[in-house]
Amino acid sequence: MFSNREQLQEILRKANQYARKQARESGASIYYMKNNKRVREDGEGNKFEIIYDAAGK
Numbered sequence: 001m002f003s004n005r006e007q008l009q010e011i012l013r014k015a016n017q018y019a020r021k022q023a024r025e026s027g028a029s030i031y032y033m034k035n036n037k038r039v040r041e042d043g044e045g046n047k048f049e050i051i052y053d054a055a056g057k
Helices: 005-026
Strands: 030-034 037-041 047-050
Touching: 005 030
Parallel strands: none
Antiparallel strands: 030 037, 037 047
16 A cells, blocks of 8 residues: 555655645634643634533533
8 A cells, every 4th residue: 555654654644734734725623632631723723622521511
């Protein structure tokens, strides 16, 4: 499939960049995990940590 790990990582990096670009252009938020924390990044690039209480709210 892919000749090496570096090639696959480069393809995934480019896909990530493209997805972020498309989300920003459409004003959509991106949700992801970073350092075991949930993060929402809005269309303007502002980042917010998502915190849930014991009830999941």
